[in-house]
Amino acid sequence: MKKMVMAAMLAALGVLTSHLIYVPVGIAKCFPMQHGVNVIAGVLLGPWYAVGTALTISMIRNFSGTGTILAFPGSMIGAYFAGLFYLKTGKIEAAALGELMGTGIFGALLAVPMANLFLGTSKAAFALVIPFAVSSLGGAMIASIVLKSTVLQQMIETNR
Numbered sequence: 001m002k003k004m005v006m007a008a009m010l011a012a013l014g015v016l017t018s019h020l021i022y023v024p025v026g027i028a029k030c031f032p033m034q035h036g037v038n039v040i041a042g043v044l045l046g047p048w049y050a051v052g053t054a055l056t057i058s059m060i061r062n063f064s065g066t067g068t069i070l071a072f073p074g075s076m077i078g079a080y081f082a083g084l085f086y087l088k089t090g091k092i093e094a095a096a097l098g099e100l101m102g103t104g105i106f107g108a109l110l111a112v113p114m115a116n117l118f119l120g121t122s123k124a125a126f127a128l129v130i131p132f133a134v135s136s137l138g139g140a141m142i143a144s145i146v147l148k149s150t151v152l153q154q155m156i157e158t159n160r
Contacts (some may be wrong), residue, residue: 032139034058
């Protein structure tokens with residue numbers, strides 16, 4: 001129950017902060033704060049709750065008109081990798097790298113056929129890799145700074 005409440009709080013934080021920094025790049029809407037929440041959820045909750053948090057944020061952003069269908073593959077794969085890399089290493093930097101790889105590479109590549117199918121555009125893969133990678137890098141850096149704060153360090157220790 002504790003993880004579910006934390007996941008809901010992080011999803012709310014992801015939705016509320018997504019408008020703070022917004023970078024439109026082609027057909028992608030880059031929201032670094034969601035990537036930051038992915039890393040935080042991966043570290044605090046593990047890979048599966050992080051995926052659930054990312055799914056929730058993506059759904060709310062899509063329903064409210066602030067996101068596109070491309071939010072799903074990038075955010076969910078990035079959140080999973082962030083949680084998995086942290087689980088395997090216990091290092092915040094590894095979680096940030098997992099977010100960057102999961103979203104910036106694998107999520108972007110999976111978004112290409114989705115963009116073609118749902119948005120009617122057949123942009124080349126690299127056209128999505130760059131904005132996804134830039135957005136996830138910014139969010140991962142923000143999350144790394146936040147996770148190294150004293151309060152969150154205590155939460156991380158408590159959850160081990």
